């Protein structure tokens with residue numbers, strides 16, 4: 001594995017993610033009648049754990065990595081959320097990701113709260129054995145904080161099914177019993193669910209297909225730009241391409257490629273898989289005859305005049321510095337938190353419809369829920385069953401948020417938060433409120 005640092009898509013780290021996420025909460029609270037108790041509980045993460053993970057390196061030396069696990073809220077069920085490996089992971093980032101998971105699970109009506117984990121590490125600079133020791137060391141450090149009924153892990157940026165397999169195995173070793181329900185996104189042979197690997201993109205695809213007719217668009221006349229070519233970005237580009245959409249631009253952390261008449265996504269994917277970089281597509285080798293394109297920067301991609309823009313990389317990509325450049329009519333947030341709250345206001349003034357992350361990328365955690373259910377009852381579903389159930393849930397919640405936005409004349413993001421807050425508020429209030437205890 002190479003030594004280079006994974007790109008941040010120029011993530012602006014001066015913006016506190018948790019403070020910015022909190023703005024969305026305050027915004028949505030204006031449209032709900034949540035009890036004071038519910039509001040007070042939702043303003044703070046329930047528990048945050050910071051651990052140091054010593055890892056024996058292949059050369060015999062010892063490195064110590066910082067790891068985090070945050071449970072933001074568990075009033076609707078055990079915490080649920082992924083684990084991210086990235087050099088710039090911080091407690092602030094993990095807390096805000098756990099906050100978003102809380103709302104995401106409520107939007108999809110999953111019986112989970114919100115949690116998240118992360119390790120500040122450049123996974124590309126570790127050997128595979130070092131990565132395994134790190135993953136097992138992380139579980140050893142947080143084992144008392146997680147569990148199938150407490151807090152359930154899953155993949156996120158730069159973690160995959162093999163990492164989840166190591167984590168589940170390590171937890172099972174510690175518990176001295178097989179515990180598949182502590183981690184989702186596992187390899188199929190270790191209790192993983194069919195369809196989990198494509199679930200985030202599949203969920204986004206179902207939501208896009210549900211919303212498209214509302215804007216009098218049909219796939220063949222709809223142009224799309226996708227920022228990010230990881231699991232979610234590459235899969236959504238492919239699904240849209242297969243359905244006849246014109247995917248005119250895609251990017252990874254190295255840069256973007258653009259073709260006015262539409263890119264041949266399967267060829268781009270094949271080259272990315274072979275070379276680890278879509279930059280290889282800029283080359284003058286055979287691919288240039290397969291994939292007609294111009295090279296551009298990630299910033300240029302975000303400003304393309306397309307019908308649909310899909311940020312599928314990292315947080316803080318559209319800020320008050322570049323929101324005015326966005327020309328897309330619709331944005332579907334496949335990444336978590338790609339748009340800051342300041343940028344939201346600018347996009348709204350410019351008439352851009354933003355379909356929020358807590359709905360659009362919730363397909364991943366929804367199929368994680370299906371995986372957890374399958375682990376608990378020991379019966380495994382077909383891929384068709386998984387996708388059908390996912391489609392049903394995505395359409396139902398997307399339509400519901402669309403209706404809330406229109407009936408209350410509020411942005412789609414606020415509508416999604418309102419929808420989630422109503423469910424969260426009910427769960428918190430079910431344990432008693434001030435009015436219940438003092439009678440007024």
Ligand code: GLU
Nearest residue numbers: 081082154156364365368
């Ligand atoms: N990491 C994914 C997310 O941000 C999936 C979480 C999960 O499956 O628990 O939604």
